[in-house]
């Protein structure tokens with residue numbers, strides 16, 4: 001009996017070790033996937049901007065000279081003006097798409113400025129009224145932290161737009177010596193209780209968005225805290241700095 005129980009407890013602890021190893025492996029894999037995704041986005045953003053964007057810019061210049069040639073022919077001139085407008089629109093779309101994939105601002109001026117730019121554009125596009133309080137004078141953060149925070153901001157705002165029905169949201173970014181904190185709070189309908197329980201347990205029911213945020217922050221020893229009730233939802237990401 002004693003031997004059986006000893007064997008059982010040994011098998012149990014071997015199984016536990018195996019589960020821990022497998023979990024760590026999966027975590028490494030998902031972190032690697034997120035890194036590859038970031039690199040891929042950066043590459044597509046650059047290609048879009050440098051190739052399609054440049055081709056369209058050249059096309060725009062050619063159309064301007066066409067316009068000069070058709071001054072005497074109002075019907076054709078109107079057609080050319082329509083084409084010019086479409087090209088302008090395509091240039092704008094390519095620029096927005098490439099910025100969203102990987103904002104060049106993030107590399108150049110850092111998280112705080114890129115966040116302000118992104119929030120501004122998001123508020124205009126979505127019609128959601130956003131109050132932002134972004135600490136902006138504390139210098140740059142490590143690159144990995146800046147990308148993680150930016151992706152948390154993007155995903156949280158996309159979720160606010162897709163799921164909350166809110167017309168107002170607040171964003172706060174604090175940069176202190178020990179840690180940075182980014183909080184996105186909306187005043188929408190909140191996450192249903194049942195769903196929230198699943199999210200806190202991080203079960204398979206979690207969407208890709210929240211799982212990605214958790215993973216990015218976990219890699220930096222940070223955390224994501226979710227609070228939600230009938231008055232709205234708050235996502236708070238904290239990353240220690242040392």
Ligand SMILES: Nc1ncnc2c1ncn2[C@@H]1O[C@H](COP(=O)(O)OP(=O)(O)OP(=O)(O)O)[C@@H](O)[C@H]1O
Nearest residue numbers: 159160163164186190191206207208209210211233
């Ligand atoms: N701000 C919010 N307000 C209300 N519900 C939310 C909010 N954010 C998230 N949720 C709920 O949490 C769920 C999980 O979010 P998550 O971002 O992981 O997945 P998703 O947005 O459904 O899909 P995706 O994988 O494309 O991001 C959502 O489906 C939604 O039910």
Ligand SMILES: [Mg+2]
Nearest residue numbers: 159207209210
């Ligand atoms: Mg989402």
